Amino acid sequence: MAHYPAVARCQQNGHRGNRGTHHDQIPDSLALLNDNDLREDARRFAQKKLGMEGSQAERLVRAAFVARDANILTPVLGVAYNRLAHGEHDPVRFPLQVALEEEELEALMNERDKLFSERDIMKVTVVVCSAAFLQGHVQASFNSSSLYPKELGVYSLSGATDAENIGAQWALGGLNAVPWFAAAILGCTLAPVVNNLFGRKGAIAISASLILVSSIVSGLIPLFEKDYTWIDRWRLLFSIRIINGIGMGIKAVSTPILASETAIRFWRGSFILAWQLWVACGLMAGLLLNLIFAATIKSNDIVVSLMLGSPFIPAVLLLIFIWSCPESPRFYMQLNSKNYNPKKAYEELRKIRGSCELLALKDIYLLHKTIEEEHRMQQDTQRRTWGLFDLFTQTRLRNALISASTVALSQQLCGINVSAFYSGTLFLKSLGSKGNPIVTALGLSFGFGAVNFFCGLPAIKTIDTLVHAAAYAPGLGPIPFTLASESFPQSHREIGCACVISVNLFFAGLLSIFYPRISDVMTPPGSLGLFSGLTLLAWVLVYFLVEETRELSLENLYHVFSEPKGKFAHLKYRRLLYLGRRYLLRDKRAKDPADDEEGSFNLEGFEISAETRQGGTSVDGSRPVSHVDPRAPVELVHRGDRVR
Structure with missing residues (x-):
């Protein structure tokens, strides 16, 4: 089954459903792992960092797939497991790697829709x-x-x-x-x-x-x-x-x-x-x-x-x-610190996510990968x-x-x-x-x-x-x-x-x-x-x-703060001029400055163009991505009420 990596960063102004969104997640290193690499990486983390073996390690591998695919944005998959939890995904037409139990689907849905979805x-x-x-x-x-x-x-x-x-x-x-x-x-x-x-x-x-x-x-x-x-x-x-x-x-x-x-x-x-x-x-x-x-x-x-x-x-x-x-689980996930202890971090996550083991396993692996990526940057x-x-x-x-x-x-x-x-x-x-x-x-x-x-x-x-x-x-x-x-x-x-x-x-x-x-x-x-x-x-x-x-x-949040502050302030100034011309002077020809920043920095967030994805570079451009599926469809990118 083909894997569709979410290498395009999603805009932050898309269409909403309930409290959650279907796209508000900047892709992390998980999105660049194919099935085999993900399975191997998750199993290695389970064995070396968490001391898990056998069925325990396999449960973490299972959760790793959910972590990777839960927020993928493509015209085909939507937001995969989160859409599935809300009854918006067809697992027959587009089968996913992990078959979820009813209580796991409910837990995935509740984490988006309920403020206090977990007792602890x-x-x-x-x-x-x-x-x-x-x-x-x-x-x-x-x-x-x-x-x-x-x-x-x-x-x-x-x-x-x-x-x-x-x-x-x-x-x-x-x-x-x-x-x-x-x-x-x-x-x-x-x-x-x-x-x-x-x-x-x-x-x-x-x-x-x-x-x-x-x-x-x-x-x-x-x-x-x-x-x-x-x-x-x-x-x-x-x-x-x-x-x-x-x-x-x-x-x-x-x-x-x-x-x-x-x-x-x-x-x-x-x-x-x-x-x-x-x-x-x-x-x-x-x-x-x-x-x-x-x-x-x-x-x-x-x-x-x-x-x-x-x-x-x-x-x-x-x-x-x-x-x-x-x-805080993150307190025990500080790399190069004497406090680094993934086992304790997982124990704390189990307390916080007590109703569903899948959520705790998903979160500990996602936390591990995102902090690892942050550290690499x-x-x-x-x-x-x-x-x-x-x-x-x-x-x-x-x-x-x-x-x-x-x-x-x-x-x-x-x-x-x-x-x-x-x-x-x-x-x-x-x-x-x-x-x-x-x-x-x-x-x-x-x-x-x-x-x-x-x-x-x-x-x-x-x-x-x-x-x-x-x-x-x-x-x-x-x-x-x-x-x-x-x-x-x-x-x-x-x-x-x-x-x-x-x-x-x-x-x-x-x-x-x-x-x-x-x-x-x-x-x-x-x-x-x-x-x-x-x-x-x-x-x-x-x-x-x-x-x-x-x-x-x-x-x-790395990419949100990675651009020069002067450039951000200048774009906000241009945006203010645009709003004045468009809504005060009623000039319909006024051009939104966000439209001038194709494939890079703009007022609402960041995106990586389809050319970058097909060219085989990672989100930050620092290393080639050898396992990105070139057949992956171009992602939808939202700009306010417009979809390009």
Whole structure:
């Protein structure tokens, strides 16, 4: 039976069915293996790497054929096994190598159509949501306690001079900024090392422990530090928040990586979105809890103590949930690493894919081949200083860094985190002194947190079906952590994600320290106007510098970031001119710049022409492909609504 290799990269704008697509997969090295080579390669991997023999090895060979053919795109086969699972393929007219059982067909269908198709993936989801909830709860703690500057030791007493009041504003900003600076500079720097030593689970557990301890100590300071001067209380809180920030930095890097590495690629965006969505939920819940404290307790010291100490509760829950969570299989598949252990990776996949052995075998082999291909493309890479130098010297890594950092910066430019950090202060200044302004300000802040959370829910649906830019607004910024965790290859994922998130957290620190003074000088309406202008700047940066990554496997993002960033930005500029002429000026003769880039780079993705396929070169042009069937039909390539 002839094998039809999918050597043409598919466009990312084709026709959809349900949640999955019939083509959104850049071909990997599997597509270039004929039946005999695939059988031999899979059997060798099973025996040498997984210690399988006999029928076990043959089951992996069987799964390897499913991995190769599941996403092949040709006019004849469609998407082979995935089409078969959906009842759209005729196995009689076009027989496939593997006959699937009914439960295997159902499992293949569910992985595309159901977000939580596997039971144990819920354990990972609970950990991701708990870690994000903790992050939001800590933000609520900082936000609410800022309404009690005297109890924090940063408020000038009555009769203070203007200089003393300005100093108090900077002191409050510094107290709120130090955890973010510590997270960006110390936490994100330590995160790759901690991840390498203890894995994703271990890193999250360590970060939760740091936040747990720092929250308890912070809560005790207003109760037991009554005889010290105010400045001493400020110094103690300042020091403790450094520890808190280190924990938040490690957690902010490790959790999105765990989510992205365990999620099924069709649902990776929705899965990682849980991070930002549950940050918003934690913020909402924390503000509600703090509102109850302020409304029911008369002693300000006790109120502040409870506000500062309450994050220890979600920290304890996170430590409990992480215990039963599976480790990331990709953590054990890092080539040239002491952690490399395909057997453990397969064991973790069996936990995640517990309902169907075929899926676990398919995924471990697919993971092996794609990481192997990724490693081959970067075979000359030297990991210096944890790969930090490579992020600035290699085109693929530099482009990923620019794209992800642009989105991370844009989240801060839009000002949403200023509202998350200082919504109480913002409302307090607007309310004046009528009634109980602190309780009212906390009530309005809770309303803000609720809007943040509930408006993020639609992004679960849209983030994998629309471009990331379109999903950015509903979640008030769900994309930075998504893009940071998925843009980098396995060899540089920890350090790349750490650098991007450090950008996000560092600018969060800058906003925290400067906003009290900005708000005082410009007034709240003026400061909101400032961030409106910065939001427009963020839109421009995202449009020209950020590529699309939807529904591609992590290892297949190499080609998305391989073209020069200047060329991408230039094409986006031409695309903008085209859209203006076509839809504003109604010029039907305007030519889409994507049509000028036949067989190579274009605005939506990449493709390899039929001539390249028939000429016998691989997708990246680096080696001949001796076993490509020249009888293979020319693949359909989608361009928006057009099929060529």
